[in-house]
Amino acid sequence: MKMVDLGIAIEDQTHSDPPSMPTLIDYWDHAKGAEHMKSFFPGTTAADLPKGLGWAIEYIQLTTHSGTHLDAPWHYHPTMNNGEPARTIDQTPLEWCFSDGVVLNFSDKPDGYRVTARDVGEALRDIDYKLKPLDIVLVRSGAAPYWGGTEYLMRGCGMGREATLWLLERGVKIVGTDAWSWDRPLSYIAQEYTKTKDATLIWEGHFAGIEKEYYHMEKMTNLDKLPPHGFKIVCFPIKIKAAGAGWVRPVALIL
DSSP states (O other), rough: OEEEEEOOOTTTTOTOOTSSOOOOEEEOOOHHHHHHHTTTTTTTGGGGGGGOOOOOEEEEETTTTOOOOEOHHHHOOOTTTTTEEOGGGGGGGGGGEEEEEEEETTSSSSTOEEOOHHHHHHHHTTTTTTTTTTTTTEOOOGGGGTTSSSSHHHOOEEOHHHHHHHHHTTTTEEEESSSSOOOHHHHEEEEEEEEEEOOGGTHHHGGGTTSSSEEEEESSSSGGGGGGGEEEEEEOOOOOOSSSSSEHEEEEEEE
């Protein structure tokens, strides 16, 4: 069995997130950790520690959407399934987080393209695959090569409301993308909204969760290393009480 890591690392001050969502890591090395460690053991001196060194530790400031993460319905709206209370990430059904994986390749689409239900159907025909309930569908958006820079925020295609609901109507509960958002890059949506004043364009892929419960992973990587199907996905999120998302390290198991 081969394992493929599909998660990016949480990094200090990444340029691939907007300034309003900073990730800051304060690294305490073993020398600084020794001073901290002494506070737990009164009377301790450097001579009592191996080469005078203690533990290394990191203090992190981030959002639940930093790094690869799984969004829960609460992130999209207070309700799901047309009126039910939206589930938070700690309420994610774990049986949905380990299932067969499918990769749909839309990396040839232009940046800002809205993926339609027809596109999804054609992509499935191209790989000769029929979806079944609880399949985990992963999208290659074209954004992945730009991770690490500000350009990442403006790269890749995104899933529209129609395409999202098409997947959910076939029993899909968890999806994922290698882009910053399941939707199109926000800058493209904003430009189109400014021209048309069509509010249905705003966050349409996410807002599909108001109608049908679903969860999606964002900022994935290595999707190009996977076959179109014939593998398993493991994607259990960190359990954060009452949160709209949780960090996840998804792994593909190629049998």
